Amino acid sequence: AQSVAQPEDQVNVAEGNPLTVKCTYSVSGNPYLFWYVQYPNRGLQFLLKYITGDNLVKGSYGFEAEFNKSQTSFHLKKPSALVSDSALYFCAVRDTGGFKTIFGAGTRLFVKA
Amino acid sequence: DVKVTQSSRYLVKRTGEKVFLECVQDMDHENMFWYRQDPGLGLRLIYFSYDVKMKEKGDIPEGYSVSREKKERFSLILESASTNQTSMYLCASSYGTTNTGELFFGEGSRLTVL
Numbered sequence: 124a125q126s127v128a129q130p131e132d133q134v135n136v137a138e139g140n141p142l143t144v145k146c147t148y149s150v151s152g153n154p155y156l157f158w159y160v161q162y163p164n165r166g167l168q169f170l171l172k173y174i175t176g177d178n179l180v181k182g183s184y185g186f187e188a189e190f191n192k193s194q195t196s197f198h199l200k201k202p203s204a205l206v207s208d209s210a211l212y213f214c215a216v217r218d219t220g221g222f223k224t225i226f227g228a229g230t231r232l233f234v235k236a
Numbered sequence: 237d238v239k240v241t242q243s244s245r246y247l248v249k250r251t252g253e254k255v256f257l258e259c260v261q262d263m264d265h266e267n268m269f270w271y272r273q274d275p276g277l278g279l280r281l282i283y284f285s286y287d288v289k290m291k292e293k294g295d296i297p298e299g300y301s302v303s304r305e306k307k308e309r310f311s312l313i314l315e316s317a318s319t320n321q322t323s324m325y326l327c328a329s330s331y332g333t334t335n336t337g338e339l340f341f342g343e344g345s346r347l348t349v350l
Contacts (some may be wrong), residue, residue, distance in 0.1 A: 128277075132276075155335070155336060157338055157339075159339075159341075164343075164344075165343060165344070166240070166326055166342050166343045166344050167279075167326065167327075167328075167339070167341040168341070169339065169340070171336040172336075172338055174336050184349075186287060213278060213279065214254035215279075215339075217335060219335070220294075220335075221335060222267055222286055222330075222335045223281060223284065223292075223294065224269075224279040224281070224339060225281070225295075226279040226280075227270075227278050228276055228277060228278040229278050
């Protein structure tokens with residue numbers, strides 16, 4: 124069965140500092156991995172995905188994520204946080220054999236000015 | 237621009253009522269999904285559809301049904317609403333018959349069942 128763990132309910136970071144939001148996953152086969160962001164009272168917006176190829180994936184708004192197969196992780200990173208990055212972030216996994224996408228519980232990011 | 241539209245942003249219903257949540261996408265996507273979002277639980281998949289008139293159960297289908305009569309429209313039906321179905325409901329779609337596409341989400345429908 125597929126599962127996603129986001130071990131931190133909340134991440135606090137000062138503006139200008141690097142940020143990391145952690146994600147680990149479990150699938151029976153090879154994974155497709157995704158990050159989404161949700162602003163208050165809105166739907167989710169796609170940030171980036173790993174399908175195949177280079178383990179470092181770059182996405183929207185300066186975010187990037189690194190796929191680590193041995194650690195089954197897909198952590199989201201940004202070199203310099205902005206106050207406007209404050210939002211709820213979701214990691215998601217899809218088995219390469221199906222359409223079902225499973226989401227983590229979400230991590231709330233607070234960026235302080 | 238890509239658009240997934242959920243017809244109702246906020247609904248208040250009474251226990252036992254039948255509830256329809258409508259979702260329309262204008263991107264000619266093959267795949268459509270219904271999730272519910274609850275604090276601390278993330279998003280949980282209720283049903284999805286990869287073609288017209290086709291549907292597959294997700295992880296929490298009990299108490300729900302769906303309808304997809306046209307490619308662009310995917311409806312979620314609560315036959316007899318209960319208070320534990322109070323939640324945010326998110327519709328999403330994705331392109332292609334391969335499964336590498338990301339999901340495009342609507343703004344959500346917040347349902348309160350009294």
